[in-house]
Amino acid sequence: MQIRDSIRTIPDFPKPGIQFRDVTTLFGDAQAFRMAIDNLLHPYAGARIDKVAALEARGFIMGGAIAHQLSVGFVPIRKAGKLPGPCMSESYSLEYGEATMELHEGAFKPGERVLLVDDLIATGGTCEAGIKLIRRAGAIVIGSAFIIDLPALGGRERIEALDVPVHILCEFEGD
Template sequence: MARTVQDYIRTIPDFPKPGIMFRDVTTLFADPRGFRMAIDQLLHPYAGLEIDKVVGLEARGFILGGAVAHQLSTGFVPVRKKGKLPGKTVEQGYQLEYGHAVMELHDDAIDAGERILVVDDLLATGGTAEAGIKLIERLGGVCIGCAFVIDLPDLGGRSRLEALGQQVHALCAFEGD
């Protein structure tokens, strides 16, 4: 029987705290067939479109985004947690479940008018992705879509990004959080 991307993802109960079902994509990354399948499926809706750069969100988005950028023959740009990028950056704050965080992007990473695809492993509340989109737009880039391996629909991230006018592509979904 043919496997799906979801079949390669391990669930770890009660991590990082009791009640959380952690969706671990490292098992997907470690399997050559699974990893190839995920990359092919992430980029499929965007093949043939004009894309100037892929933005990967820290940290697993770097792995996926770099591979997608390679396959699309585009540049890759990391969006990182505050304090991780050298040089001049722009920053965007966003809310976490219990607190606040800040993401950064080099101020010269994206040129006005460039068409950008955002890639990450997991869409939960959408806060990190929204921060990435705002950074792209602040530099004059145009976000043409957001691609994720996993969607957690009960947490509302897809709706949040779609309310921003974004196309959301996810390879699989897990109900609950």
């Protein structure tokens, strides 16, 4: 079985011309989900990872499973206004406008080694905001892991330019 085969494509969602890559079908298949989590962790076997951070929202599903597998803490990075208490925020540009991600103050101890995960990397804007937040918190992003890359959108290169290794399980052409 291939991970890619367990991902459903929904044409024209959320708008005409977009091919939405739906990982919920992968999450619903126990064998594919386990394979994805194991394969996302493979390059980090033996590496010291203190925490797993994940980007809202599908990244939380993977991040929780990976943190459990590693027996480390899990830190959510959420859209603005979703976390209670004092937060740090980082804004980034979207195709039309701007968005903001937030992280709880004190979520990391200085020097902690963090693996950042999400389901998909497109332009890399959300991931870049997450990396900046983790670094501002004093932690070290040792790598990033994604199920899907959309290489035409350049996100992987954007994250690698920040000196963060990128691990991908599969690619889909187009957007």
